[in-house]
Amino acid sequence: MQTSRDKKMDIDRKFSKDTNEILGMQMDMDNMANRKMDKKKLTGMKMDTAKSKHMKMDMTKSKDMKMDMDMGMSHNEMGMDMNKMKRLMEGYKYHVMLDITSKLMFCWNVNYSNRTVSIRVTCQLPPNYWFGVGFSDYGEVTDADFVVFWNDPVSTHHLQDSYTDSNGVLHADHSLDYTLHRARTEDGLSILEYTRPFDTCDERDYLLDNGTTHIVYFVSKGTPSTCVGKDVRDLHHGFQRVQLLKPDVHLPPLPTDVWTFEITAPKVKIPGSETTYWWFITTLPILHHKHHIVRYEGVIQKENEDIVHHIEVFHCVGRKHVHPYSGPKVPEGKMDPTSDLASCRNVIGAWAMGAEPIIYPEEAGSPIGGEGFSPFILLEVHYHNPHLRTGHVDSSGIRFYIYYNRSCR
Structure with a gap:
């Protein structure tokens, strides 16, 4: 029992x-x-x-x-x-x-x-x-x-x-x-x-x-x-x-020619409910050649630090066009498997409350861009609002550090 x-x-x-x-x-x-x-x-x-x-x-x-x-x-x-x-x-x-x-x-x-x-x-x-x-x-x-x-x-x-x-x-x-x-x-x-x-x-x-x-x-x-x-x-x-006991590790230096972009929520009016998963479809910057993500970190709006619980960024695979969407997450088991949103399943960045930046080893990176790479991205933000507050507007998300090298990492 x-x-x-x-x-x-x-x-x-x-x-x-x-x-x-x-x-x-x-x-x-x-x-x-x-x-x-x-x-x-x-x-x-x-x-x-x-x-x-x-x-x-x-x-x-x-x-x-x-x-x-x-x-x-x-x-x-x-x-x-x-x-x-x-x-x-x-x-x-x-x-x-x-x-x-x-x-x-x-x-x-x-x-x-x-x-x-x-x-x-x-x-x-x-x-x-x-x-x-x-x-x-x-x-x-x-x-x-x-x-x-x-x-x-x-x-x-x-x-x-x-x-x-x-x-x-x-x-x-x-x-x-x-x-x-x-x-x-x-x-x-x-x-x-x-x-x-x-x-x-x-x-x-x-x-x-x-x-x-x-x-x-x-x-x-x-x-x-x-x-x-x-x-x-x-x-x-x-x-x-x-994560109270943070690992005390040495972080490798970033290449000098790294640049950044951010995937953030579009000024979402946080609902006055305890749990909300918000989805937002957007696109990557235009990348004609393969680049590499070498670091990513949360960009959390200060006044919402106690409400933004975790964030994930998914890449929408395939050559299919993904239609614009900004709203509550489609419940598990209720998404049409033929929906273009169903293609957004490969995680390329994530953050959770208390998390530090994620930095790849000097010889590694996550590839993005180049010929045939879909530009569409799904941002998912989990808002944990136990006191049912209203009036909060949020633009939290994830910042990506990008490196381009003609020779693959």
């Missing part, structure tokens, strides 16, 4: 299939299901708490900020100044926007020498709101590993290493495996900087590995005296998928 946990794993496999294929990751789902294993307690890298259950931090009271938790608010109302975003990302190689409404951003660096991740979390909330950020196996807020920040009724700031049980209820994690380095407010933003090991040897903590990591979060109004006992399922929450 299939258990509820087995069913959740099946669902997660199906939902994550595209992302895992794009990132080229092989995930051992049985290993993920058994993360909670017996381990020896780690003696180092503890948060200095003077034996208290939580840390009290001296922070300047943040200014009173207005926040509309209505998920239908317009993009212009929710946007963050791009210059401010760049400042918040300084010193960190990777970032992902978790929640555009509360401007909740997660930035990180990976240190393989001491096997730790350095994290900066920023959030724009009024002082009477509290929030948590962490990790879980399936992007759910049950059985999750959290760091929680809140103000109590007397305006004392607290940071708590926490976890949730199978019912989503918060508990204090007395192992305290997060090291706080800095906490401050700046231009109405709460900014926390801390580190944690890949493996804390704490059965309550999430084990960071090279696969897809689900970053979970919650935001709620209130000034609780403690976060313990709160049911996170009743709060505004969500998750993002990223």
